[in-house]
Amino acid sequence: xxxxxxxxxxxxxxxxxxxxxxxxxxxxxxxxxxxxxxxxxxxxxxxxxxxxxxxxxxxxxxxxxxxxxxxxxxxxxxxxxxxxxxxxxxxxxxxxxxxxxxxxxxxxxxxxxxxxxxxxxxxxxxxxxxxxxxxxxxxxxxxxxxxxxxxxxxxxxxxxxxxxxxxxxxxxxxxxx
Amino acid sequence: xxxxxxxxxxxxxxxxxxxxxxxxxxxxxxxxxxxxxxxxxxxxxxxxxxxxxxxxxxxxxxxxxxxxxxxxxxxxxxxxxxxxxxxxxxxxxxxxxxxxxxxxxxxxxxxxxxxxxxxxxxxxxxxxxxxxxxxxxxxxxxxxxxxxxxxxxxxxxxxxxxxxxxxxxxxxxxxxxxxxxxxxxxxxxxxxxxxxxxxxxxxxxxxxxxxxxxxxxxxxxxxxxxxxxxxxxxxxxxxxxxxxxxxxxxxxxxxxxxxxxxxxxxxxxxxxxxxxxxxxxxxxxxxxxxxxxxxxxxxxxxxxxxxxxxxxxxxxxxxxxxxxxxxxxxxxxxxxxxxxxxxxxxxxxxxx
Numbered sequence: 001x002x003x004x005x006x007x008x009x010x011x012x013x014x015x016x017x018x019x020x021x022x023x024x025x026x027x028x029x030x031x032x033x034x035x036x037x038x039x040x041x042x043x044x045x046x047x048x049x050x051x052x053x054x055x056x057x058x059x060x061x062x063x064x065x066x067x068x069x070x071x072x073x074x075x076x077x078x079x080x081x082x083x084x085x086x087x088x089x090x091x092x093x094x095x096x097x098x099x100x101x102x103x104x105x106x107x108x109x110x111x112x113x114x115x116x117x118x119x120x121x122x123x124x125x126x127x128x129x130x131x132x133x134x135x136x137x138x139x140x141x142x143x144x145x146x147x148x149x150x151x152x153x154x155x156x157x158x159x160x161x162x163x164x165x166x167x168x169x170x171x172x173x174x175x176x177x
Numbered sequence: 178x179x180x181x182x183x184x185x186x187x188x189x190x191x192x193x194x195x196x197x198x199x200x201x202x203x204x205x206x207x208x209x210x211x212x213x214x215x216x217x218x219x220x221x222x223x224x225x226x227x228x229x230x231x232x233x234x235x236x237x238x239x240x241x242x243x244x245x246x247x248x249x250x251x252x253x254x255x256x257x258x259x260x261x262x263x264x265x266x267x268x269x270x271x272x273x274x275x276x277x278x279x280x281x282x283x284x285x286x287x288x289x290x291x292x293x294x295x296x297x298x299x300x301x302x303x304x305x306x307x308x309x310x311x312x313x314x315x316x317x318x319x320x321x322x323x324x325x326x327x328x329x330x331x332x333x334x335x336x337x338x339x340x341x342x343x344x345x346x347x348x349x350x351x352x353x354x355x356x357x358x359x360x361x362x363x364x365x366x367x368x369x370x371x372x373x374x375x376x377x378x379x380x381x382x383x384x385x386x387x388x389x390x391x392x393x394x395x396x397x398x399x400x401x402x403x404x405x406x407x408x409x410x411x412x413x414x415x416x417x418x419x420x421x422x423x424x425x426x427x428x429x430x431x432x433x434x435x436x437x438x439x440x441x442x443x444x445x446x447x448x449x450x451x452x453x454x455x456x457x458x459x460x461x462x463x464x465x466x467x468x469x470x471x472x473x474x475x476x477x478x479x480x481x482x483x484x485x486x487x488x489x490x491x492x493x494x495x496x497x498x499x500x501x502x503x504x505x506x507x508x509x510x511x512x513x514x515x516x517x518x519x520x521x522x523x524x525x526x527x528x529x
Contacts, residue, residue: 001191003213004184006205006251006333008242036422038472065424065515067489069277097344098282098515101239105281128285131342132239 017140020174021088021116025055030086032106033093034063039150039158040093040120046162047090047169054177059086063106079106083113088173094121094129095150104132104141111138118173122148144172180223180230182216182247189213205255205333207325207353214254222250225260226267228525234267235274238281240336244270248334249326256326259319262304264523265381266326269294271528272383272519273327279516283385284337288417289349290513292327293356293386293429295497297371298379300523301359308359310501312431313389313508314350324355349388356386356510358499364434365498366441371520373447379523384429384495385516387417392507394436400443403436404450407507408457411494412487416511419460419487421472423514428487428494430454435504451491458487458494 021027029051031044048058061082066072083089089110094100100121107119121129123145133141146165150158170176187203190196196213200206212218223230223246230247237244249266258266273280273292283290296306304323307316331337339345345352362369371380392410397403411428412419418426432440444450462470462479478485488494495518500508521528 001189001196001213001215002186003189003196003215004182004219004247004251005187006184006214006248006255006329008184008245008248008334035424035476067425068517069275072276097286097288098279100344101281101285125344128342128344132285135240135336135342 018111018138018142019116022174022176024051024175024177027087028057028059028085029088029090030082031058031060032063032089032091032103033060034099034102035065036099037093037095037151039153040095042155042158043146043162044090044092046159047166050163050166063102079109083110083115087115089115089117090120091117092120093146094119094125096125097128100125100128101132104129107141108133108136108138111141116173118142118144118169120144120146122146122150124148142172142174144169180220182219182223182230184219184247184251200255204338207328207332209325209353211255212257214251218254219247219250222253222260222263223247226250226263228267234270237270237274237330237335239284239342240334242334242336244274244330244334249330252329252333253326256329257322258326259304259322262319262323262326265296265300265304266323267525268381268521268523269327269383270330271525272381272521275519277517278383278385278519280335282515283513284331284335285342285344286513287344287346288387288513289345289347289352290385290387290516291349291351291356293351293384293510294324294358295370295382295384295429295495296357296359296380297362297369297376297382298523300379306357306359308361308499312358312499313356320357321354324357325353327355328353351386351388356389360497361434361499364437366437366445367447367496367498370495370497374520376520376522376527380520381523382495382518382520384427384510384518385513386429386510387513389508389510392509393505394507395505397436397439400440401453403440403507404444404453405457407509408454411454411509411511412458412460414460414465416487417514418512419485420514421469421476421478425489425493426512426514426516427518428512429510430494430496431499431508431510432496433500433504433506434498434502436507437498447496448491450496451494454494454496455486455488455491459484
């Protein structure tokens, strides 16, 4: 018996490899935050300080949560403006279902704007993050992994984790000093 | 003219039990028996929608697939949803795809959220949707199959797969057959949800809800007392929107017809009912664990009176009348954070 498949073909076309960052000096690195994770605020604080010590400039942007279509559209415009003012995007934090989706969504947006981009997820949410990126055609999205869980740890410990992971961040980014 | 259906044709076992096993193995099914979506059946469902098979109802995430009427029809056939429900299903998909609903977040989240459909208008009786006893489950009729059609659509078209793209820690029973309910508008002192949201006639409102929970009040003799119990039930500390990371959410409350009459005697306007619930659904900051005080203050969730309010405004709760006349019980469907309800007419010409 012939039936119709309930699953459409929806494999997104493969996109080019994510470009490496190259030399940090003189570049503006954009760090995308959201309103979910205090730990991510601390980590991006630390990474911004270290990136600046390595000669980059940094810009931090916090994704708003739009209430309604108009507010969401305004958030999108704000993000586009942010992307136009940076050379490299770091998008996080994938640390739950919906926040991983939005962190990846914004990372894909940055990649589609032609920016070298790294998404950051905790280890538990790596698979979700990579699956979501692949669905948008970005199988090769650079993903920096952080220990899981981050929540429930004292601020000092999280900041130390950020510092300990900085070298690996540069490796994942394809960045050089 | 016969519509041209473009879905891939797949050769499957003829026996329905064997087909159900086969469909599960292919990742098409939830494990319950499924109806084979033959071309004839799918064509009947497409025709009943009044739309072309390639009409795009909306883009569904996380897959990012533009969902067509044909995609919907195939999954509706498999779920056992009647062809007559296609207009309701099409309007529901269009509503789910509205960015304000945040289907992308819903399908990926660790929470247990599922879309709940509240149907207003004469279509309630045309389809035989529940609104009296067992409105949220147990009443025989097409509601579970209609809800299941959307659940299969989420799996097969939107790409929501448990443990792969869905991180839902527990899920919930509503993720199998959905939640499809209607209102006992004849017993309601207030206009239907659809009318309150600006649509006369047949409409569907989709809500992102975390489940349903019973609210017992065996001694409430006044509207104020009933609403006090309902409001305090809504603001349980684990409600998503009591968390500092949540920005907003929409709550749904169902009052039985007996309670509705008692409440309306004291609060004839629905806006006044919402106002009481808004004001009652709040918890003083001192009741929260101390470690949460800082984040709640930082998120500006603590108001001048020292309380954390569940809702941003009285408009953030929908109150409707449904259920049996045995009274005693109300029901709440707590809302998922950062999602707004969306209403659509069942007439596609009225879609934006």
